Amino acid sequence: MDTLTHSESIVIGCSAQTLYDMVADVTRIGEWSPVCRTCWWDEGGGPRVGAWFTGRNELPERTWETRSQVVVADPGREFAFVVGGTYVRWGYTFTPREEGTELTESWEFLPGGIAMFEEKFGADAPAEIADRTRAAHEGIPVTLAALKRAAETTGAGGPR
Template identity: 35%
Template structure:
């Protein structure tokens, strides 16, 4: 079977009425994601080098999906450059950072007094529920449906996170 999942992704780009530093502080506070996300209901740091998140820090996240499935995942911060970039990978059961299940990234750029936020998701080569579902249902467009769902969830999360200050 050809791998149509690895490298598949989606993105959301919004301008929000916050400074880049304030937006980055909210985005990088993974302990608050449960307040904003329709899917990730909580997250907690498991390894952290200091007060400000840094590459190499780890956290776990609990995801609950619309179909009733739930999963706890381990994540590793790969980039944390305040106030410009915050990114992490979601590990699969192998725990290999270089072969993650997915890659999540926020890029922030000043836009006058506001901030332009680009939020991306890219499916990695690791084993995930999406990969298994696509393999089990080759006649259904599982990938397109999941990417659309992620895009909606990412938009909802970003809007809730920034207080609905979209411009």
């Protein structure tokens, strides 16, 4: 994987606001993420810029928790957070389309994350970064498909 950024899109048959409300409710991430099993708001936070939340991630070989900070909370347009405050940015944009909403999920490994991996893993940092990059590339389409199923099968409604 040469690039430390990746994004993919899917059209979902419901409104941008409905999708935003689903994604910005980080307590639901475990419903569609292939790695993150649960999230909770820290200190009574919520989907607003500056709020922090904790997520528990699980793979067969390990379980770990991360704290993330909301960096964009623009209802119906964009929701984004940065893991560790400087490590990795995950973002979601919502673009109205005739048949619903185009949801784009994006991922970017930030310079702070590279530095943290170099400090933590030393000579193994490039392999660890490549592993996380591959996981993001593989996980985004899985997440988008699960979001589509959840939005379209729970009566979330059609385009508005």
